Amino acid sequence: MTDQKKPVEADTPPTFSGGFSTESAALSTSSDTPPAHRSAEWFGRAGKYGFIPRSWMKSQGFSAELFDGRPVIGICNTWSELTNCNRHLRELAEHVKRGVLMAGGFPLEFPVTSLGEPLMRPTTMMFRNLVAMDVEETIRANPIDGVVLLAGCDKTTPALLMGAASCDVPTILVSGGPMLNGRYQGRVLGSGTDVFNLDQEYRTGKISKADVEAAEAAMSRSAGSCMTMGTASTMALIAEAMGIGLPMNGTIPAPDSRRAVLAEEAGKRAVRLVEQDIRISKILTRDAFENAVKVAGAIGGSTNAVVHLLALAGRLGVKFTLADWDELGRDVPCLVDLKPSGRFLMEEFFDAGGLPVVMKRIADKLRLGAPVVEGGTMGERIAEARGWNDEVIRTVDNPLTPKGGLVVLRGNLAPDGAILKPSAATPRLMQHRGRAVVFKDAEDLRARIDDPDLDVDADSVLVLQNAGPRGYPGMPEVGTMALPKKLLAAGVTDMVRVSDARMSGTAFGTVVLHVAPESALGGPLALVKTGDMIVLDTAGRRIDVEIDAEEMARRRAAFVPPEPAYERGYGKLFIDHVQQADKGVDFDFLVGSSGTPPSKVSF
Ligand code: FES
Numbered sequence: 001m002t003d004q005k006k007p008v009e010a011d012t013p014p015t016f017s018g019g020f021s022t023e024s025a026a027l028s029t030s031s032d033t034p035p036a037h038r039s040a041e042w043f044g045r046a047g048k049y050g051f052i053p054r055s056w057m058k059s060q061g062f063s064a065e066l067f068d069g070r071p072v073i074g075i076c077n078t079w080s081e082l083t084n085c086n087r088h089l090r091e092l093a094e095h096v097k098r099g100v101l102m103a104g105g106f107p108l109e110f111p112v113t114s115l116g117e118p119l120m121r122p123t124t125m126m127f128r129n130l131v132a133m134d135v136e137e138t139i140r141a142n143p144i145d146g147v148v149l150l151a152g153c154d155k156t157t158p159a160l161l162m163g164a165a166s167c168d169v170p171t172i173l174v175s176g177g178p179m180l181n182g183r184y185q186g187r188v189l190g191s192g193t194d195v196f197n198l199d200q201e202y203r204t205g206k207i208s209k210a211d212v213e214a215a216e217a218a219m220s221r222s223a224g225s226c227m228t229m230g231t232a233s234t235m236a237l238i239a240e241a242m243g244i245g246l247p248m249n250g251t252i253p254a255p256d257s258r259r260a261v262l263a264e265e266a267g268k269r270a271v272r273l274v275e276q277d278i279r280i281s282k283i284l285t286r287d288a289f290e291n292a293v294k295v296a297g298a299i300g301g302s303t304n305a306v307v308h309l310l311a312l313a314g315r316l317g318v319k320f321t322l323a324d325w326d327e328l329g330r331d332v333p334c335l336v337d338l339k340p341s342g343r344f345l346m347e348e349f350f351d352a353g354g355l356p357v358v359m360k361r362i363a364d365k366l367r368l369g370a371p372v373v374e375g376g377t378m379g380e381r382i383a384e385a386r387g388w389n390d391e392v393i394r395t396v397d398n399p400l401t402p403k404g405g406l407v408v409l410r411g412n413l414a415p416d417g418a419i420l421k422p423s424a425a426t427p428r429l430m431q432h433r434g435r436a437v438v439f440k441d442a443e444d445l446r447a448r449i450d451d452p453d454l455d456v457d458a459d460s461v462l463v464l465q466n467a468g469p470r471g472y473p474g475m476p477e478v479g480t481m482a483l484p485k486k487l488l489a490a491g492v493t494d495m496v497r498v499s500d501a502r503m504s505g506t507a508f509g510t511v512v513l514h515v516a517p518e519s520a521l522g523g524p525l526a527l528v529k530t531g532d533m534i535v536l537d538t539a540g541r542r543i544d545v546e547i548d549a550e551e552m553a554r555r556r557a558a559f560v561p562p563e564p565a566y567e568r569g570y571g572k573l574f575i576d577h578v579q580q581a582d583k584g585v586d587f588d589f590l591v592g593s594s595g596t597p598p599s600k601v602s603f
Contacts, residue, residue: 037069037070037071037072037145037274038143038144038145038596039071039072039106039143039144039145040069041143041598042142042143043057043067043069043072043143044067044069048603049601049603052603053143054067062106066106067106070104070105070106070271071104071105071106071145071146071270071271071274071275072105072106072107072108072143072144072145072146073096073100073105073106073107073108073144073145073146073147073148073267073270073271073274074108074109074110074138074139074142074144074146074147074148075093075096075097075100075107075108075109075110075147075148075150075267076110076112076135076138076139076147076148076149076150076160076163076164077089077090077093077109077110077111077112077150078111078112078113078114078115078131078150078151078152078153078156078160079093079111079114079150080111080114080116082114082116082119082120083114083115083116083117083119083152083153083156084116084118084220084223085116085117085152085153085176085179085223085224085225085226085232086114086116086150086151086152086153086156086176086225087223088176088223088224088254088255089150089152089176090109092150092174092176092259092260092263093109093150093263095260095261095263095264095267096148096150096174096263096264096266096267096270097109097267098264098267099263099264099265099266099267099268099269099270100148100267100268100270100271101267102264102267102268103267103268103269103270103271103272104271105267105270105271105274107267108144110138110142112131112134112135112138112160112163113127113130113131113134114131114153114156115127115128115131115153115154115155115156115159116153117153117154117155117232122472122473122474122476123472123474123475123476123477124153124154124155125155125307125474125475125476125477125502125585126473126474126475126571126574127155127159127474127570128155128158128159128162128308128311128585129159129162129311129574129578129585129586129587129590130570131155131156131159131160131163132158132159132160132162132163132166132315132590133163133590134163135149135159135160135162135163135164136162136163136164136166136167136594138163139163139164139167139169139596140167140594140596140599141599144169145169145170145274146169146170146171146172146270146271146273146274147164147169147170147171147172147270148171148172148173148174148266148267148270149161149164149171149172149173149174150174150176151173151174151175151176151235151236152175152176152177152224152225152232152236152254153176153225153232154225154230154231154232154235154304154505155231155308157173157175157232157235157236157239157308158235158308158309158311158312160173161173161239161244161280161284161312162311162312162315162586162590164280165280165281165284165312165315165316165593166315166590166592166593166594167593167594167595167596168279168280168281168593168595168596169279169280169596170270170273170274170277170278170279170280171244171270171273171279171280171283172244172245172246172266172269172270172273172373173239173244173245173249174245174246174249174262174263174266175225175232175235175236175239175245175249175250176223176224176225176254176259177224177225177236177251177252177253177254177255177256177259178224178225178226178227178232178233178236178251178253178254178345178346178347178350179191179220179221179222179223179224179225179226179227179253179254179346180221180222180224180227180253180254180255180347181227181345181346181347181348182194182218182219182220182221182227183218183221184214184215184218184219185214185218188345189215189218189219190219190226190227190228190339190340190345190506191219191220191225191226191227191228191230191506192226192228192230192340192504192505192506192507193228193230193339193340193506193507193508194215194219194339195219195506196480196506196507196508198211198212198215199482200482200483200488203482203485203488204485204488204489222253222254222255223254223255224253224254224255225254226505226506227253227345227346227347228338228339228340228345228346228505228506229299229300229301229302229336229338229339229340229341229346229505229506230302230340230504230505230506231302231304231305231504231505232505233250233301233302233338233346233505234296234299234301234302234304234305234505235302235304235305235308236249236250236251237249237250237251237295237299237301237355238250238292238295238296238301238305238309240355241288241291241292241295241355241359242283242284242288242289242291242292242370243283243284243288243291243370243371243372243373243378243381244280244283244284244288244373245373246262246265246266246269246373246374247354247355247356247374247381248262248350248354248355248356249262250354250355251346251349251350251354251355252350252354253346253347253350256350265374269373269374272375273373278371278373280316281316281317281593282371283371283372283373284312284316284318285318285370285371286318286319286320287367287369287370288367288370289309289313289318289320289324290324290328290366290367291359291366291367291370291378292305292309293309293324293325293328293329293405294328294329294332294362294365294366294405295355295358295359295362296329296405296406297329297332297333297334297403297404297405297406298332298333298334298335298336298358298359298361298362298404299334299335299336299338299355299358299404300334300336300338300340300341300342300400300401300404300423300424301505302504302505302506303406303419303421303502303503303505303513303514304477304502304505306322306325306406306419306514306581307475307502307514307581307584307585308584309584310322310582310583310584310586311583311584311585311586312584313584314583314584314586314591314592315586315590315591315592315593316593317592317593321582322408322417322419322582323408323417325405325406325408325419326405326406326407326408326541328405329404329405329406330403330405331365331403331405332362332365332403332404332405333362333394333396333399333400333401333402333403333404334399334400334401334403334404334423335358335361335362335393335394335395335396335399335400335404336349336358336392336393336394336400337391337392337393337394337400338392339506340424340505340506340507340508341400341401341423341424341508342400344391344392348389348392349392349393351388351389351392352387352388352389352392352393353385353386353387353388353389353393356381356382356385357385357386357387357393358393359378359382359385360382360383360385361387361393361395361396362396363379363382366378366379368382400423401422401423403422403423404422404423405422406419406420406421406422407419407420407421407422407538407541408541409512409536409538409541409542409543410541410542410543411535411537411542411543411544412524412544412545412547412552413498413515413524413525413528413534413543413544413545414512414515414516414523414524414525414543415516415517415523415524416516416517416523416580416582417514417516417581417582418498418512418513418514418515418516418543419512419513419514420510420511420512420513420536420538421511422538424507424508424509424511425494425508425509425510425511425538426493426494426509426510429494429495429496429510429536430510430536430538430539431536431537431538431539432459432461432496432510432535432536433533433534433535433536434459434460434461434496434533434534435459435460435461435530435531435532435533435534436460436461436463436528436529436530436531436532436533436534436545437454437455437456437460437461437462437463437530438463438465438528438529438530439462439463439464439465439481440465440466441464441465441466441467441471441472441562442464442466442467442472442476442478442501445464445478445481449481449482449483449484449485450484450485450486452486454484454486455530456484456487457487458487458490458492458495460495461495461496461497461498461534461536462481462495462496462497462498463497463498463499463525463528463534464478464479464481464497464498464499464500464501465499465500465519465525465526465528466500466518466519466520466526466562467479467499467500467501467519468500468501468515468516468518468519468520468521468580468581469500469518469578469579469580469581469585470518470520470521470564470575470578471500471518471519471520471521471562472501472565473565473566473571473574473575473578474574475500475501475502475514475581475585476501476502477501477502477503477504477507478499478501478503479497479499479501479502479503479511479512479513480497480503480504480507480508480509480511481497481499481511483495494509494510495509495510496510496511496512496534496536497509497510497511497512498511498512498515498525498534498536498543499511499512499513499515499525500513500514500515500516500518500519500520500523500525500581501513501514502514510536512536512543514581514582515543515581516580516581516582517580518580518581520561520562521561521580522556522559522561524545524552526559527545527547527552527555527556527559528545528547529555532545532546532547533545533546534546573587574587577589579591
């Protein structure tokens with residue numbers, strides 16, 4: 001006896017044969033006949049193999065009708081009170097559910113580990129891969145036919161996409177949206193970016209402690225992610241640019257009712273994706289990655305997108321390397337005038353027309369045939385876009401900066417690469433030769449940077465070691481390195497800084513990041529000493545230390561690796577398996593996809 005319209009015959013263990021599809025070109029269904037949903041292997045069977053999943057799920061009050069073979073849409077939620085930026089995602093999930101039900105699907109919300117940027121230590125980046133594993137294994141282990149991913153704070157977006165990619169299920173991403181603009185004493189405050197400004201003002205005595213405390217309350221005044229062009233905004237916009245998020249996914253403010261409508265639409269669309277067997281690998285093709293790099297340049301996006309997209313491409317088997325960031329982004333103008341590179345915030349970007357306007361303005365550089373989740377192509381999506389404020393979204397002949405892409409540097413200091421964000425840098429410092437002032441780790445930096453006796457001047461190059469993927473571990477956002485107090489007081493606003501760390505997407509400065517191989521592995525960065533001369537040649541795409549080969553070899557022979565920070569648990573797993581920045585900081589054993597092959601049952 002069963003509720004199912006089309007029960008799978010016999011009381012035998014499930015034999016579902018759906019799995020990883022390597023088809024990635026055209027957006028078409030795999031065959032003319034609709035595929036049997038994988039959830040039918042749980043809910044569609046006769047006998048105890050169907051009775052048990054149905055009966056126990058019915059304990060939640062689900063009616064028999066929901067088990068009639070309709071697509072099951074998992075709503076993967078990173079809601080958490082430890083992730084303030086995602087605190088509204090349970091409410092947003094309700095709108096997704098309504099959309100799923102409207103389209104004839106069966107929505108099932110599930111939590112995964114969340115990553116709250118402001119609270120987690122040592123750094124959320126250390127846990128991105130853990131969340132990706134959580135997402136991947138939860139999807140694969142359960143009767144889920146397709147997923148709507150609810151993400152917001154920085155690492156939650158790449159983590160969820162990576163996990164879904166390794167299952168290759170139909171997927172759509174809904175971002176939580178940016179917070180409302182911060183407002184304080186007649187001043188507009190941007191997340192992160194103005195923290196750095198306020199901190200420098202406080203450290204130099206320009207504002208009081210009471211002013212800082214009041215600003216804390218005024219900066220983050222609604223649900224949502226940072227409203228500057230930080231990593232969260234960048235990744236939400238990139239998801240939109242890659243076609244895995246709906247139009248305007250990146251910009252609609254979190255409290256705006258139109259975000260709820262977008263969530264409902266995503267729920268409806270997820271059902272269609274399952275019905276048409278349009279898996280994530282059919283959307284996230286090489287074309288999508290090319291568009292992502294170009295859009296990252298045009299929006300002045302966060303440098304963190306580099307490691308996230310490299311890792312995501314690795315999951316999908318898309319040929320995409322660090323060099324692509326430079327080559328594809330080289331001639332893309334930065335059009336979006338948002339902090340930290342510019343003046344405005346996400347609310348203004350949304351009002352000005354959002355990402356479709358940006359993409360339309362650089363359409364000649366894009367892969368317009370790339371498929372998008374709502375059906376059709378990116379070219380069709382952006383064809384009717386209209387801009388409403390050319391101050392916020394500049395025109396191509398009046399860009400914020402003519403070259404918005406990231407620069408990939410190589411040289412004897414970074415044989416496997418490093419990156420620099422020119423739109424956040426001081427132009428005169430991008431060609432620079434200066435004396436290294438070396439800090440052996442982040443604690444050493446914190447202890448000595450404000451020492452009045454520190455031998456440093458405005459032309460020095462600050463070098464930070466042991467802040468890479470294995471060294472810290474987790475590659476934290478400490479690459480910006482606060483400038484020495486005595487130089488700040490003297491009016492210095494920027495210096496060249498070099499490290500194997502990342503930097504916050506809301507930070508700025510002439511900062512060379514992601515140096516690979518990292519210093520903890522004995523990369524050349526580990527061998528630099530205070531007093532060595534460092535040459536940054538951005539035009540020539542080089543970062544070098546003026547040490548001859550013999551001296552370099554002597555120092556290498558004397559190198560002693562730091563003690564690992566973890567002897568057990570996830571920390572040890574991370575240190576033992578994390579790859580370098582040029583490989584996206586993914587675990588070596590997580591690269592690629594396993595699809596959703598049949599698995600054993602335990603009853
Ligand atoms: Fe969560 Fe910025 S801290 S998005």
